[in-house]
Amino acid sequence: MKRDSWLRKLIEQLITDKPEILHDEEKLSNVITDAINKSLPEASELIYNNLKTNSGDMLEDHRLLRQEFEARLQRRWSKALNLLETLIVLSRESGEEFCEDVFDEDAEIDNLQVSSVIVRLHARACRVAHEVLTLLRAGYADGALARWRTLHEVSTTAFFIAHHGKDLAIRYVEYEDIERYNEMLEYQRSYEKLGYEKLEDEAVQEIIERKEELVKSYGEDFRKEYGWTLGILPKGKRTFKHIEESMDFSHWRTYFKLANNYVHSGPLGTIFPLGSMKHVDHLLPGASNYGLATPGQNTGISLVQITTCLLTIEPTYQRLLAAKVLQLFLYELCSEFVDTQEDIENEEKELRKREEAIVE
Template identity: 35%
Template sequence: MSDAWHLNDYQRAIEALIADAMAVHGEDVVTDDLIDEVIDGTFPKMTDTLYAELSRRSSAMLREHRKIRKGFVRRNFRRWRAGFDLLEQLIVISQETGQAINEALRPAAIEANDALFEAVITNHARAVQVSREIMTLMIGGFPDGALARWRTLHEIGVTSVFLSQQGPTVAKRYILHDHITSYKRALNYMEHHERANLEPIEDEVLVELKQANDQIISEYGPAMRHDYGWAAECLGKEKPIFVDLEIATGLDHWRPRVGTHKRDSLGGWDVIHALRQQERGFERVLVE
């Protein structure tokens, strides 16, 4: 393996500069502000030096780590090939079945303006894509990432079952609700675009998005403002949430698995994950 970056050298350099400042100003005069000033004045030069060193060694570093990565993927696939083959078979069968149904039924669906067909077949395509992402993550050795995408797959599946049970009227609301979501995202984008160093959305586009948003709310009611507002009327709730869809479809028994894996994929502290690390030989850092 290549040598680790000698970051201790930079730590010692900062300590030396602080010691020099103490020698000049005296220990009693050296404050946190003075230390911050020393560090702020040193970091730009240090980062330039570090970047130059990383760039010089990057080709060898990347070759080494890519070789390690390829070796892991090869061993991981060999070990779990039976399971991977079964999963890929399922994905291919699902993809080809969906493609055949789409080709056979789309002309009639277009003629009938069938919102339910459009919603379900589009969600099916999304589900196939997410399934392939899950498989790629598992082969690559990222199980928590795969489980996070599985949660998305679960949400697509529950939504599709719910739409199939409720029929075309709810499916139409589901499709139209995308205009509500798009307008919300546009407002959020405009709120943060300057700090995020992004180009603003054109005024004409914002006007069109607002008009579509307002028209749908006017026609279908204020509940459409909410994330699952398209299901509000059929569920009899002003502000339904995804769990309501799970309960309505009888798929809420997946909730414990979804909740557990959600913790693994977000930024919160996870005691179970920490214990797994401890079992693998890592000592825990205890905060008292």
């Protein structure tokens, strides 16, 4: 069916049946509007069925293009991406060995509560690093940097808890019930519009009672955002930014704010995606082989940071040696990511010079 032929035929039929409307502009406009409104359901159904029938071929074409793109990206970034994957695997294995040694039934643990929390944070960090690697291999630098932001938060939090010890580790774990209470309130406000079922009164009461128990134990401020930092950070400064500052990680704030651009809907993240060179004026609706350096090296750094934090809670010669090996891999990883991005930029500059010379 030719585009809009269904609408044209419908309007022609209406005019044939009522030729007098041609002399009345308002009536003609109303007839056309009414025809469009009545025909939209039928037309959309026709287009939907046609697209569904042919979607297999369409998707196959797009998947082939994506496979070819990702193969080229892998060739270009292979050294850097392989080093990042190596770091992730080594970090995971370090965490697994730490758990086997430290949580052995016969092991004597000085920092059980701290170790338990840092192990969980480290496991999450490894998971997020895998997500970053997947996004980088697919050419999504913005998404990778957004996920690095989470990794940075996890790593910084791990250092904060490790530094302040057992009592803070316990409060961090117990704060889960405050978050559960806050989520329950949000659910209660919106479950009807979402089409979900109401929570059982018994479950709600249990959550409320646990919240009240914690508030009674720690004070009203505990239920506020970052309330688990109570007793460490002063009132009015209980934020992630102040956790960063207390751990001397505030120099990462520049990258953190950069990552925020690709988490939120502001103009900077919309107009200047990481995958586009600033002098290239075009929209980027999908993947790019450019811009991987910042999220790549940042992910390596944060992952090594939290793995080192874990390995030094209960330090042994073997764990300190593993931490040093990770540092050596990290130095090479950062160099590879930066060098590869610079190669792309230099190639682009040469291409622009040749194009300008041809024009002249």
